[in-house]
Amino acid sequence: MIVAERKAISDILQMIEGAGRVLVVGCGTCVTVCLAGGEKEVAVCASLLRLQNQGEDRDLTVAEATIERQCEWEFARELDELVPDCDAIVSLACGAGVQTLAAQFEDTPVFPGLNTQFIGIPEEQGVWTEHCLACGECVLDKTGGICPIARCAKTILNGPCGGSQDGKCEINPETDCAWQLIFDRLKRLGRLHMLEEIEPPKNWSHSSDGGPRKVKREDMIL
Amino acid sequence: MTTGELRTSVIAFCCENSALQAVEDARHFGMTMPECVQTIRVPCAGKVEEDHILKALESGAAGVVLFACHTENCQYLQGNVRAEKRLTRLRGLLDEIGYPADAVLYASAAPAEAARAARILRTFADDLASVDREEAIEQ
Numbered sequence: 001m002i003v004a005e006r007k008a009i010s011d012i013l014q015m016i017e018g019a020g021r022v023l024v025v026g027c028g029t030c031v032t033v034c035l036a037g038g039e040k041e042v043a044v045c046a047s048l049l050r051l052q053n054q055g056e057d058r059d060l061t062v063a064e065a066t067i068e069r070q071c072e073w074e075f076a077r078e079l080d081e082l083v084p085d086c087d088a089i090v091s092l093a094c095g096a097g098v099q100t101l102a103a104q105f106e107d108t109p110v111f112p113g114l115n116t117q118f119i120g121i122p123e124e125q126g127v128w129t130e131h132c133l134a135c136g137e138c139v140l141d142k143t144g145g146i147c148p149i150a151r152c153a154k155t156i157l158n159g160p161c162g163g164s165q166d167g168k169c170e171i172n173p174e175t176d177c178a179w180q181l182i183f184d185r186l187k188r189l190g191r192l193h194m195l196e197e198i199e200p201p202k203n204w205s206h207s208s209d210g211g212p213r214k215v216k217r218e219d220m221i222l
Numbered sequence: 223m224t225t226g227e228l229r230t231s232v233i234a235f236c237c238e239n240s241a242l243q244a245v246e247d248a249r250h251f252g253m254t255m256p257e258c259v260q261t262i263r264v265p266c267a268g269k270v271e272e273d274h275i276l277k278a279l280e281s282g283a284a285g286v287v288l289f290a291c292h293t294e295n296c297q298y299l300q301g302n303v304r305a306e307k308r309l310t311r312l313r314g315l316l317d318e319i320g321y322p323a324d325a326v327l328y329a330s331a332a333p334a335e336a337a338r339a340a341r342i343l344r345t346f347a348d349d350l351a352s353v354d355r356e357e358a359i360e361q
Contacts, residue, residue, distance in 0.1 A: 009318045040273055044315070047276035052319035 001030035001121070002094040003128045004037060004114040009048050012090055015111040019088035020059055022049065024113065025079065025101065026066035027093035034128055036114050037092030039066040045092060045113060070097025076104045083108055118150075136206030136213065142194060144185030149202075151178035157199040231258040232347050233278040234287040237267045239297045241289030244331040244339035253340040256347035258284075267291070268301025272312045275326055285325045285350045287343065292330045302330065324349065 016022050024046045032038030046062045053060040065082055067075045070093035083089065083105045091098040094116040102110040118130035133150040139157070140147055149155050153171040159179030163170030167180040186192050204210070236242035245261050264270055267290030275286045288309050290302035306328045313323040327346050331339040 009315070040271060043273035044276060047273060047280055048315060048319050050280055051276065051316075051321050055320070 001033050001119070002096075002116060003034045003118050003120045003130075004031050004094055004116045006036055006041065006045065006092070006114055007112065009045075009052065012045070012111070012113055013049070013052065016049075016088045016090060019086075019109075021061045021063070021086040022088050022090060023063045023065060023079070023082055023086040024049070024090045024092065025070065026064075027070040027091075027097050028066055028068045029071075031093055031097075031114060032066075034122070035126075042066050042092055045090070070094075071100050073100065073104065076100050079105070133207070135202070135204075136210075137203060139199070139202075142197075142199065143182045144189060144191070144194075146178055146181045146185055148178050148182065151176075151181070157202060231260055231283050232256065232285045232287060232343065232350065233283045234259055234261045234289050234343065235264050235267065235270045235274070236261050236289040237291055237301070238263050238265055240291040240295070240333050241267075241329075241331045241339060243333035244335045245289070245343070247334075247336035248340035248343075251336060253336060254344060255340050256343055258347060259343050266296065266298050266301035267305035268296070268298060268303075268308075270305060270308070272308060272315070275309075275312060279321075279325060285327065285346060287327045287329055287346055289339070289342075290328065290330050292332055295332065322353070324353075 024042050026032070026037050026039055026042035028038060031041075035041065042064045046064045049060065049062045053062075063082065063086065065079060067078050069075045070091060079101070086108065089101055089105065089108055089110045090113040091101050091110055092113040093101075094114065095112065098110055098112045117128075119132040119134060120128045120130045123129045130150050131147060133147070133155075135149045139149065148157060148159060152159060152161075153169050153175070154161055156179070159182070160177055161170075161179070164177040164180055167177055169175040169177045183192070183195065186194055206213075234241075234245065236245055242261065242263055245255075245259075248255055267288055270288055275288070278286045288305055290305045291297070293302065296302040309326060309328040312326060316323045316326065327342075329342045329346075331342065
């Protein structure tokens with residue numbers, strides 16, 4: 001899932017300065033699961049904006065809505081009737097959701113209420129960790145299903161580095177060394193021989209270094 | 223109830239397995255209780271979410287008490303622990319917007335502790351009354 005965190009309310013207030021009617025929009029998918037931008041978080045954010053405004057002279061109305069997925073036009077269009085009544089939208093979605101709303105509602109400013117962090121998984125309740133960098137050329141087949149691109153601080157393809165100590169990364173003793181995990185996993189699978197193959201330098205043009213990416217399925221295009 | 227009436231009131235979310243009984247007994251046995259307290263029965267304090275408390279404040283309540291079971295006495299094991307953590311987080315959120323964080327209180331009481339429950343509510347209501355809330359919010 002895409003993991004995100006809410007921006008500081010003071011930042012959001014700064015963005016919506018001057019707007020009298022604000023619509024806070026949540027997303028029912030990734031950011032709901034990571035407790036950053038679902039229906040409850042929309043209610044909390046809207047309440048905080050209203051409460052903060054209680055001591056102000058400004059007349060602020062805050063409406064709430066949560067759609068299934070902000071990054072899809074069909075769902076974004078569900079806001080068609082609400083948006084004309086507002087001066088600004090605060091999107092509690094990932095960057096893709098914010099941009100979808102901005103494209104869908106050209107005449108209304110759309111502001112990000114979240115900081116999109118990474119593609120990750122829930123490590124335990126309330127803790128999420130990065131597991132995928134969307135590099136565009138997956139190497140998980142060679143690394144026992146553990147990603148050295150996202151989970152190794154140095155993104156090295158032939159690890160571990162000299163900084164791996166007791167299974168932990170030198171940049172943070174709380175972070176597992178990805179290459180230790182890869183070694184342990186391949187050993188368990190009886191596939192340690194895979195580490196004898198030297199992985200050539202990665203072609204980063206498949207990642208964001210190659211500019212904005214696009215995926216096309218010709219058979220699906222109408 | 224109008225917003226004006228609520229402004230002087232305290233909303234107490236009470237766990238039905240503990241604090242609710244204590245508060246009801248305090249009333250029943252004529253203990254000194256602030257009149258402005260409204261109790262809301264909840265199955266567990268851990269069921270009360272941040273938005274419930276914020277809605278109560280938005281509706282005009284001067285303060286909100288989240289009344290749970292004592293530590294390690296939760297029927298659902300971790301409900302009170304989660305409730306306390308949630309309230310701590312909520313206080314941080316209120317701080318973020320400059321709203322007085324002491325408008326929300328986490329407290330615990332056993333069903334038989336009517337006097338304790340009454341004392342907590344009295345103290346909380348007195349503390350709220352001693353502060354000009356409107357002024358505090360504006361500051």
